[in-house]
Amino acid sequence: MRLKSFHAPTMGEAMRLVREVLGDDAIIVATREEEGVGVRVTAAVEESIPVPGMPAINDRYHNPLAPDPADQVTDILFRHGLPADLNQRLMDSIADFDAKDAQTLLAAALESVFTFQPLPEGRFPKPLMLVGPPGAGKTLTVAKLCARAALKGRPVGVISTDTVRAGGIDQLAAFTRVLKLRLMTVEDPLALADALDVQRGAEQVLVDSAGRNPYSQADLNDLRDFLVAADIEPVLVLPAGMDPVEASEMARAFRALGARRLLTTRLDMARRLGSMLTAAHEAGLALCDASTSPRAAEGLTPLSPTSLARLMMPGSETSERRAKQTGTHA
Known part of the structure; x- marks a missing residue:
């Protein structure tokens, strides 16, 4: 059985994503709703059912206990209390990004959405x-x-x-x-x-x-x-x-x-x-x-x-x- 989490502003939108990605045979494992943040739905589908856009069983999903980096990033963003629209934008930015660990994937999402300009440690022309x-x-x-x-x-x-x-x-x-x-x-x-x-x-x-x-x-x-x-x-x-x-x-x-x-x-x-x-x-x-x-x-x-x-x-x-x-x- 494969597990995948979906995050959306509303429960209806989350369920629509579940059906689009996993199909009508998906089983809802857990739902979580937090005011002002959005909804996270975790759904499962049997391994024998091919899922468009999801890796085959002989790759990183061959181990049912191995966490999916994308799901881990979803959990991290949810835990930090980001608004649903910003959360979704970050996740959309890494939809096609292949990473083996959550930290690398999270860094890629942050880089795609935010600008980073550390304060200079040397000479700087302006006070x-x-x-x-x-x-x-x-x-x-x-x-x-x-x-x-x-x-x-x-x-x-x-x-x-x-x-x-x-x-x-x-x-x-x-x-x-x-x-x-x-x-x-x-x-x-x-x-x-x-x-x-x-x-x-x-x-x-x-x-x-x-x-x-x-x-x-x-x-x-x-x-x-x-x-x-x-x-x-x-x-x-x-x-x-x-x-x-x-x-x-x-x-x-x-x-x-x-x-x-x-x-x-x-x-x-x-x-x-x-x-x-x-x-x-x-x-x-x-x-x-x-x-x-x-x-x-x-x-x-x-x-x-x-x-x-x-x-x-x-x-x-x-x-x-x-x-x-x-x-x-x-």
């Missing part, structure tokens, strides 16, 4: 300003980027515009003191332009920003004033584990201000990455890096299709560390 809602982990991520540059001996400039939040400057100042970096603080866009001129010799200039409410036009206008003060690239920072719809709406708001990359924090504290993928897809953002540790000196991972697929796999290294992590997370 990078980390933007996002309050509590997303921008300050700690700036510290991680500073540590990454310092460990490679690359000069980096650090500026903070987060002069409103209690302790915002103090937290970043503590990190920069350890790294023996000069931290400049500015309160308005004109001062930011002057500070960027001072830091012109650095290979990279990193700018921490105050958390902005993406649903407050006043907050967004204030952030826009800082961004237009100089030629700055805003990088959106969002934590993992959010509601996918909420994350998408936030991502679109910051995309309108010029953000083109999404950096995701707190992967060590989230079991589902659907919000990250949905936000990137809906807002048209490139996935850049991910924070997988609360420690400033480590845990910033450049994302690629392969590295993201590895993080999404059951039993990944990040999953195993989650229960061990404590402290301030980003």
Whole structure:
């Protein structure tokens, strides 16, 4: 008996796929429905019945206990809580892709649907300003980027515009003191332009920003004033584990201000990455890096299709560390 899983937005569409692929003799083994995600139907057909598009018995299906990589990918995407339409697009992208393991197949699906642009580790012509809602982990991520540059001996400039939040400057100042970096603080866009001129010799200039409410036009206008003060690239920072719809709406708001990359924090504290993928897809953002540790000196991972697929796999290294992590997370 051969088993195959089908994913669709509705039960009716899933059953139609079952009949089209396996025929009328298929037996429904299991169904699973989750609001906002879709339906997964697992069906079976006797080995003696030829199935169009399915391999013959003498290939990878000769072992009834061997998992089908495509079915494994379907399960992984379902578990991460992706919306049904995005889930289906990823699966459609690998319909004709032959892979012997689920991780390779998942990486191929991610590569076909998403863009990956890790933050540069060397010289970059534009200052990078980390933007996002309050509590997303921008300050700690700036510290991680500073540590990454310092460990490679690359000069980096650090500026903070987060002069409103209690302790915002103090937290970043503590990190920069350890790294023996000069931290400049500015309160308005004109001062930011002057500070960027001072830091012109650095290979990279990193700018921490105050958390902005993406649903407050006043907050967004204030952030826009800082961004237009100089030629700055805003990088959106969002934590993992959010509601996918909420994350998408936030991502679109910051995309309108010029953000083109999404950096995701707190992967060590989230079991589902659907919000990250949905936000990137809906807002048209490139996935850049991910924070997988609360420690400033480590845990910033450049994302690629392969590295993201590895993080999404059951039993990944990040999953195993989650229960061990404590402290301030980003």
